Amino acid sequence: MKIMFAKRSVQVLCCLCLSAGAAQAQDSGLVLHYDRPAQYFEEALVIGNGTMGAIVYGGTARDVLSLNDLTLWTGEPDRKVTTPDAHLAIPVIREKLDREDYRGADQEQRKVQGHYSENYQPLGQLAITYLDASATVTSYRRSLDISTAIASTRYLRDGKDFSCDYFASAPDSVIVIRLCSQSPEGIRALLSFDSQLPHATSARNNEISAEGYAAYHSYPVYYDDVTEKHLYDPDRGIHFRTLVKVLTKDGQVKSYPSGELKLEGVHEAVVLVANATSFNGFDKDPVREGRDYRTLAERRISRAAAKSYDELHRNHVADYQYFFNRVKLDLGRTASDIASLPTDEQLRRYTDESQYNPQLEALYFQYGRYLLISCSRTPGVPANLQGLWNERLLPPWSCNYTSNINLEENYWAAETANLSEMHRPLMDFIVHLSRTGQESAKAYYGVNQGWCLGQNTDIWAMTCPVGLNVGDPSWACWTMGGAWLSTHIWERYLFTQDKEFLKQYYPTLKGAADFCLNWLIEKDGYLLTSPGTSPENKFVTPDGYVGATSYGCTADLAMTRECLQDAVRAAEVLGLDKDFRRKAGDALSRLLPYRVGQNGNLQEWFHDWSDEDPQHRHQSHLFGLYPGHHLSVDETPELAKACARTLEIKGDNTTGWSTGWRVNLYARLKDGEGAYHIYRRLLRYVTPDGYKGKDARRGGGTYPNLLDAHSPFQIDGNFGGCAGVIEMLMQSSATSITLLPALPAQWKDGSVQGICARGGFVVDMDWKDGRVTRLHITSRKGGKTRIFFNGQSKKISLKANESKQIL
Numbered sequence: 001m002k003i004m005f006a007k008r009s010v011q012v013l014c015c016l017c018l019s020a021g022a023a024q025a026q027d028s029g030l031v032l033h034y035d036r037p038a039q040y041f042e043e044a045l046v047i048g049n050g051t052m053g054a055i056v057y058g059g060t061a062r063d064v065l066s067l068n069d070l071t072l073w074t075g076e077p078d079r080k081v082t083t084p085d086a087h088l089a090i091p092v093i094r095e096k097l098d099r100e101d102y103r104g105a106d107q108e109q110r111k112v113q114g115h116y117s118e119n120y121q122p123l124g125q126l127a128i129t130y131l132d133a134s135a136t137v138t139s140y141r142r143s144l145d146i147s148t149a150i151a152s153t154r155y156l157r158d159g160k161d162f163s164c165d166y167f168a169s170a171p172d173s174v175i176v177i178r179l180c181s182q183s184p185e186g187i188r189a190l191l192s193f194d195s196q197l198p199h200a201t202s203a204r205n206n207e208i209s210a211e212g213y214a215a216y217h218s219y220p221v222y223y224d225d226v227t228e229k230h231l232y233d234p235d236r237g238i239h240f241r242t243l244v245k246v247l248t249k250d251g252q253v254k255s256y257p258s259g260e261l262k263l264e265g266v267h268e269a270v271v272l273v274a275n276a277t278s279f280n281g282f283d284k285d286p287v288r289e290g291r292d293y294r295t296l297a298e299r300r301i302s303r304a305a306a307k308s309y310d311e312l313h314r315n316h317v318a319d320y321q322y323f324f325n326r327v328k329l330d331l332g333r334t335a336s337d338i339a340s341l342p343t344d345e346q347l348r349r350y351t352d353e354s355q356y357n358p359q360l361e362a363l364y365f366q367y368g369r370y371l372l373i374s375c376s377r378t379p380g381v382p383a384n385l386q387g388l389w390n391e392r393l394l395p396p397w398s399c400n401y402t403s404n405i406n407l408e409e410n411y412w413a414a415e416t417a418n419l420s421e422m423h424r425p426l427m428d429f430i431v432h433l434s435r436t437g438q439e440s441a442k443a444y445y446g447v448n449q450g451w452c453l454g455q456n457t458d459i460w461a462m463t464c465p466v467g468l469n470v471g472d473p474s475w476a477c478w479t480m481g482g483a484w485l486s487t488h489i490w491e492r493y494l495f496t497q498d499k500e501f502l503k504q505y506y507p508t509l510k511g512a513a514d515f516c517l518n519w520l521i522e523k524d525g526y527l528l529t530s531p532g533t534s535p536e537n538k539f540v541t542p543d544g545y546v547g548a549t550s551y552g553c554t555a556d557l558a559m560t561r562e563c564l565q566d567a568v569r570a571a572e573v574l575g576l577d578k579d580f581r582r583k584a585g586d587a588l589s590r591l592l593p594y595r596v597g598q599n600g601n602l603q604e605w606f607h608d609w610s611d612e613d614p615q616h617r618h619q620s621h622l623f624g625l626y627p628g629h630h631l632s633v634d635e636t637p638e639l640a641k642a643c644a645r646t647l648e649i650k651g652d653n654t655t656g657w658s659t660g661w662r663v664n665l666y667a668r669l670k671d672g673e674g675a676y677h678i679y680r681r682l683l684r685y686v687t688p689d690g691y692k693g694k695d696a697r698r699g700g701g702t703y704p705n706l707l708d709a710h711s712p713f714q715i716d717g718n719f720g721g722c723a724g725v726i727e728m729l730m731q732s733s734a735t736s737i738t739l740l741p742a743l744p745a746q747w748k749d750g751s752v753q754g755i756c757a758r759g760g761f762v763v764d765m766d767w768k769d770g771r772v773t774r775l776h777i778t779s780r781k782g783g784k785t786r787i788f789f790n791g792q793s794k795k796i797s798l799k800a801n802e803s804k805q806i807l
Contacts, residue, residue, distance in 0.1 A: 029334065029359030030366060032343045032706060033143040037153075040688030041066075042703035042713065043344070045144040045151045046389045047175070049168040050377020050422075052275055053388040054126075054175050056166050058142040058153040061130055063164065065177070066391045067123040070378050071279035071459065072240055074218035074230065075118030076286065078436055078460040082114035083469065087446035093531045094521065097551050102541055105531060105549040109473040112444055114464030117456040119218045119230075120384055120399035122391050123275060124195030124210065126244060128179075131188040132157075146363075146370040149320045157183060169316040170377060174304040176312050177271040179263075186251050186265040193244055193259065196393050198232055201259030207301075208244040208259055211294070213237050221394035225470070229394055238286040239278040241297040245305055246271050270309050274300040282380065282432045282461040323373050326418040327754040329365055329725070331747050332358035344685075344704035351685040351701075358747070361725075364683060367706050368413055368722025371715060372422045376410075380428040381459060383410045387715035396712050401429075401457045403481035404535035404620065409657055409716040411488060412627060412664070412723035415495035416730075418754050418762070423492055427505060430485050432461035434508045437482055440464045441515055445479065450514030453481030455535070474548035475536045479519065479529070480556055483563040486512035487627070490566035494734055497760035497781035499573065506570050510580065513567035516560045517587055521551075526592040528552035528606070529560065535620045538612040539605050552592050552606035555620035562628040564588050594624070594631075594639050601649055602642040615650050617658035617700075619665070622646060626664045629733065633670050644669050652681050655700035656708040660720020667727035667742040675728050676744030682721045686711060732757035732785075739765060739772050739789040759785045761798075775807040 038044040038057040044066075045056045055066035089111040096104040140155040151166040160183040168175045181187045191208065193201055199212025216236035219229045244261070246253050251266030263269055276297040278290030304312060334357045338346060343363075349355045375388035384390075385406055390399045401407045407426075414423035437451030440463040445452065454465035455478045467476030489509045493502040520527040530551035538548050564584045571577045597603040604611065604621040624631035625643045633640045647665060654662070659682040666675035684701030686709040687693070700717070701709045708717030728742040729752055737757045751766040751774075760781040766774040772789045779798035786795050787806065798804060 029339065029363050030147040031143050031145050032363070032367070033141060034342045034344060034704075035140060035142075037140070037142060038705070040690050041391060042686075042688035042707065042709075043705055045142070045705060046371070046374070046387075046707070047144075047149065047151055047166055047168045048374035048388045049170040049173065049175075050373070050375060052168060052173070052175060052273075053375065054166065054168060054273075055389050055391065056151050058151075058164070060137045060140070060155065060157070061133070063128040063130075063153070065126045065166070065175070065273075066389075067126060067175070067242070067273065067275070068388050068390060069123050069240065069275050069277055070375070070381050070384070070388050071277045072121045072123055072214060072238055073118050073279070073459040074121060074215040074237065075458065075460050076216055076236065077283050078462045081439060081443040082464065083111070084443050086112045086114070086444040087442070090446055090531070093549065094551075097530055097549070102547040102549060103545055106473050106547050109477045109531060109549045110467065110469050110471070112465060113467030113469050113471055113476050114440075114444065114454075115462075115468060116220050116223060116466050117398050117400040117458035117462050118460060119215075119220070119393070120386075120390055120395060120459075121214045121393065122196060123240065124193055124197070124199070124242060126273060127192050127194070129190040129192070131190060132185075146367055147321070147324065148317050149324070149370065149374065150317075157181065167313070167316050168374070169304075169312060169319070171315045171319045172304045172307070172312055173274065173300045174312075175273040176304075176309070176316070177273070178309055179266070179269045179271070181267055186267045187263050187269060188265070189263045191244065191246065191261040191263070191271065193242060195242075197240075198234070202257070203255035203259045203261055205255065206246045206253045206261065207255075208261060210242040210259070211240070213239040218394075220398045221396065223468070225468070236287060239290065239293060240275060241294050242273070242275045243297050243301040244271065244273050245301050247305060272301055272304050274304065276300065279459065282459060283435070320373065323419060323421070324369060327366075327369065328752065329362045330751045331362045332750060334359040343706065347683065347702060347704065347706070348685045350680075350683060356746070361679070361683070364702070364706060364718075365722050365725040368718045369417050369419060371718055372410075372414065372417075372419055372722075375715070376414075376422040376425050378425055380425060380432060382407065382426040382429050383715065385714050385716070396710075396714075398456070398458070402455060403453055403457060403485060404455050404478055405618070405661065406657060406714060406716045407457075408484055408488065408627065409661065409720045411719070413719055413726065415492060416726040416756050417722060418756050420492065420496055420756075423488070426485075426488060427492065429461070430489065431505065431508050433457060433463055433482065433485070434511050436461045437463040437515075438511070445519065447515055447518045449518050450511045450516070451482055452479055452512075452515045452519075453485065454478055455481065457481070472548065474533060474538050477531070477549065478533055478535055480559045482512040483516055483559040484623075487562050487566050490570055493570065493573075494758040495756055495760065497783065502570055503574055506574060506576070509563075509567050509570055510577065513563050513580075513584060516563055517583060520560070520587060520591075523551065525590075526552075527587055527590045528592040529556040532556040534604050534618070536618045537604070537616050537620070539607075539609040540612055541609060546612050550605055553621070554594065554602065554604050555623055557591055558621065558623040558628060558630075561588065561591055561624065561630055565630065594642075596638065596642045599649065600642060600645040602639065602646045615653065617654045619646065619650060619658070619661065622665055626661070626668045626727075632668065640669060644671070647674075652678065653699070655710045656682065656702070656717030657710060657714055657720055659700055660708070660717040660724060663721060663724030664727050667724055668731070670741050672728060672742040672744040675724065675742045676746055679721065679724060679728075682717060726755050730755055730757060730763060732759065732761075734758050735784075736786045736788065737761060737763065739763075739775070739787065740767060740770065743767070743770055745770075757785070759783050761785060772807060776803060776805050778803040
C-alpha cells in the first residue's frame with residue numbers, strides 16, 4: 001500500500017467536508033486533529049461510554065482499536081488480612097520514634113504491610129485489515145470532536161472517499177464504528193478480535209464472539225519476588241464476553257471458523273462492539289455470584305443492532321451533550337494559521353516557540369471534561385490511574401487507584417466543571433472502602449473505631465497498606481487515604497446542597513473521622529500522628545540518615561484537620577452526633593499547628609529537617625491550601641507565604657499530575673501569573689514513550705493526543721489541569737464566591753458559562769481587561785452568598801432554580 005501523507009498540512013477536500021456541526025466545533029477549538037495515523041498509544045484517540053472504551057489508531061492498512069472495560073480486573077473479593085498481627089508493631093514503632101530511632105522505625109514499619117492491589121486488564125483488540133494492499137492513500141485526516149465525542153478518519157483511497165467514524169455510546173452500551181467507501185469496488189477487509197487474556201473466539205452470522213477470563217490473582221510489574229505475575233484458573237476470576245457484529249446494506253460478510261469476518265464489496269458497514277463482565281460488586285465472587293455476562297452482552301448487541309446508525313448516533317450525541325454542553329469557555333482566538341495545524345504540531349510550537357494559543361489552552365480544559373464523562377459512569381467503579389484506557393497486562397502501578405493524590409485528583413473538576421454525576425461512582429466506591437477499611441484499621445493499626453485506607457486500592461476495595469513486608473515505608477506505609485478521600489463527600493454536598501445525599505454518606509465521612517480521632521496520640525501537649533509518612537518523600541536527619549517514618553508529619557495533620565472539620569460541619573447540617581462534634585472540636589483545637597521552616601517554607605516534618613529531594617513531585621504538606629480549605633492568603637497569610645516559598649523551592653520541573661496540582665496551588669495563592677506559567681508547563685510537549693528518535697522528549701507534560709505524561713501516561717494531570725483553569729477563574733466557599741482570583745494577563749478578555757460554586761450556584765460571566773463585564777448567577781437549591789468581583793462585594797439571595805443578572 002502506498003501512503004502519501006501531507007507534510008504537516010491539512011487538506012480537506014469538498015468530498016470530505018465536515019458536517020456543519022463538526023465544522024462549528026473545529027471553529028470553536030473543540031477538535032483534536034492530525035495528518036497521519038497513530039503509531040503509538042500516546043498518539044491514538046480515546047473514546048469511552050463510562051464503562052467501555054477504545055483506543056483508536058486510525059490506520060489505513062490495518063486499523064486497530066484497543067478495547068477496555070472498566071470492570072475487567074484481576075483478582076477476587078478482598079477477604080483476608082495478609083498480616084493479621086501487624087498492629088502489634090505499632091507500639092514498638094512509636095517507642096522507637098520517642099527515642100528518635102528513625103532507622104529502627106523504618107525497619108519496624110515493614111511489619112505493618114499487607115498485599116498489593118490487583119491489576120486493571122486490557123480487554124482486547126479489534127483489528128480491521130484492509131485487503132487492497134496496493135491502494136494509494138492521500139489527503140489523510142484523523143480527528144476527535146469532543147463536542148460530540150466522535151472520532152473520525154477521512155482520506156482518499158485510490159482517489160475515492162473513504163471514512164471511518166467511531167463513538168462509544170452510553171445509552172446503547174456499545175462501541176459503534178461506521179465504514180464508508182465511495183469506491184465502486186467497495187470495502188474489502190478482514191475483521192478480527194484478539195486478547196492477551198485466555199479466551200476463545202468464534203464467528204458466525206456476521207458476528208464474532210469471544211469469551212475469556214482474567215487472572216484470579218496478580219502482582220504488580222515492580223514486584224520481583226515471584227516468577228508468575230498472573231495466576232489463572234478458568235473457574236475463578238472475572239470473566240467476559242465480547243461480541244462484534246457487522247451490519248451492511250450491500251456486499252457480503254463471510255465468517256470463518258478462525259473467528260474472523262470478511263467484508264467484500266461493502267460500501268457502508270456499521271460495526272457494533274458489546275462487552276460484559278461477570279463483575280458484580282467488590283464483595284461478590286465473580287464466578288459464584290457474578291453477573292450473567294453472556295446474556296447481558298447478547299442483549300446489548302441485539303438491542304443496538306435493531307436500531308439504525310442514525311438513531312444510535314442521535315442517542316449518543318444527545319446523551320453526551322447533556323453533560324458536555326453545560327460549560328463553555330472562551331479564552332480568546334488563536335491565529336488561523338496556527339489553529340489549522342495538527343494538534344500535536346500546535347502543542348510542539350506552543351512548547352518550543354511559546355506561541356499564543358488560547359484555543360489550545362481552552363481545548364485542554366474541555367478535553368479534561370470529555371475524559372471524565374467518557375470514563376466515570378460506572379456505579380461504584382471510579383476512573384482509575386489511566387481513566388479507562390490501558391493496553392498492558394502489567395500496566396504501570398497496576399493502573400490501580402492510588403489514594404495519596406491520584407484518585408482524588410481525578411475528581412477535582414467533577415463539581416466545579418458541572419459534572420457532578422461523574423463524581424457519584426467515587427462516592428459509592430468510598431462506601432465500599434469504608435467496609436473493608438474497618439478490618440484494616442483493626443488488623444494493621446489496632447484502631448477499633450472507624451476505617452482507613454493505605455496508598456493503593458483496586459476494584460475490590462482493598463484498604464491495607466501494601467508492601468508484603470519488603471516495601472519502602474515512604475510509599476508503602478501511609479494511613480491517610482480514607483481521611484483524604486472522605487473529604488469528597490462534604491465537597492459534593494457543598495456544591496449540590498443535597499441533604500439526602502449527605503445523610504446517606506455521612507456515616508462514611510464520620511467513619512474516616514473516627515479513625516483519625518483514634519489514631520492521634522498526645523506529645524508535648526499536642527495531638528499528632530505516630531507513625532506517619534509524607535507520601536513518597538524522605539527526610540535527612542542531622543546524622544545523615546535518610547528516612548520516611550516519623551511523627552507529626554504536616555501532611556497527616558492537614559488531612560486529619562480537613563476530615564474532622566468536614567465531618568463536624570456535616571453533623572451540624574444534619575443535626576447529629578453532638579458528642580462526636582464536641583470530641584472532634586476538642587481534637588482540632590489541640591492538633592499540632594503548622595510551622596514555618598528556616599528557609600521560609602512550610603515545614604513538612606515535625607523537625608525542621610531537609611528533604612532528600614527538595615524538588616520532589618509530591619507536595620502533600622500543602623494539602624491545606626489545595627484541595628483543602630484551611631490555609632489561604634486571606635485567613636492565614638504567613639502560612640500562605642510559606643506555601644509559596646515551598647513551591648519556589650520545588651521549582652517547575654516535575655511530573656504531569658504534580659504540575660496539575662501546582663496550577664491549583666498557585667491559583668489558591670491568587671498568583672495568576674504563577675498559575676498560568678505552570679499551566680503552560682503542564683502543556684509541555686512530550687513524545688510517545690516508544691519513540692526513539694534523537695528528538696525524543698521525556699518527563700512530565702502532555703503527549704501528542706493531549707493525554708497526561710507522568711510519564712508514562714496517568715490521567716490525573718488532565719483532570720488537575722482542568723480543575724486549575726476554573727480555580728484561576730473562580731473560587732468559592734460555603735458562603736462566598738470570588739471571581740477572577742488568579743486571572744493571568746494572557747486571559748485578560750474572555751467568558752465562561754456553567755461553572756459551579758459551592759452553595760449550589762452556577763456562574764456565567766464575561767470579562768474585559770481583567771474586569772467582570774457580565775455576571776449571571778443561578779441557584780439550584782436556593783441560598784445566600786457573597787460575590788467578590790472588580791474590587792467590590794455584593795450579597796445575593798436566590799430561591800431554588802432562580803437566576804439573576806448581577807452585572
